[in-house]
Amino acid sequence: MDLSFVTSIIEWLQANIMQIIGAFAVLVIGLLIASVLSRWAERALSKSSKFEPTIANFLSNMVKYALWAVVLVTVLSQFGVETTSIIAALGGMALAVGLALQGTLSNVASGVMILVQRPFVVGEAISVDRFTATVQRIGLFTTELKQFDGLFVMVPNSELWNQPIVNLHRHPTRRIELIVGIGYDDSMQQARETLLGLAAADERVLKDPEPQAFVASLDDSSVGIGLRVWCATGDYMQLTWDLTEAAKATFDDKGITIPFPQREITQKAA
Structure with missing residues (x-):
């Protein structure tokens, strides 16, 4: 090895020993502070009910990486390096990476918004676009x-966030609306009273709001009699099925007809 090269290194170290010690101290202390603040941020965010563990971990890592960047720039400045150009270069690189990963970053941004705004949480059933399913x-x-048929679906977060989301489980109660068609010769009052009787006999139907029965429509072949009741969200599907079945059976017992579609044809004599 060339002795002059070794000598120049030794001379450089002697001339810059204080900067080297200072840079090393800044590096060690900065990394320790970044680690402590990152863990503190994660614990603080995890304690808040507004933040899911995933978003708490993501934000704490962002804090750590930002502090690492500050430490790196500070260390380089100890040796007289022009940090302005480095910051500009890092900014350009970040812009290039952002453009290249535009779709991915859009999913990340949407994921953060979903985790913060919480339009749904794990275990809730939602309807969005063409999917009606439980969040896993x-x-x-x-x-x-x-999905309710057992199929697994993975949806990019940007597609979820940019669509209207219907949360089927967010509120504790739901309204059921049942429409049953009866014949024009049948009694509308009797049909309404029958449906209200079915609602009163089922303990899953809430008393408040009060069940309502009404004439919903005058169709071509039938009169639509409507029933509106409120129930606990967990009872919605089964109660809908039971009320529909009970309405058909009770109408049959009382002689209230549920007519098939009919059409009257009048033929003029030749």
């Missing part, structure tokens, strides 16, 4: 759903 997992890139 919410990630930063995708959300995993399980």
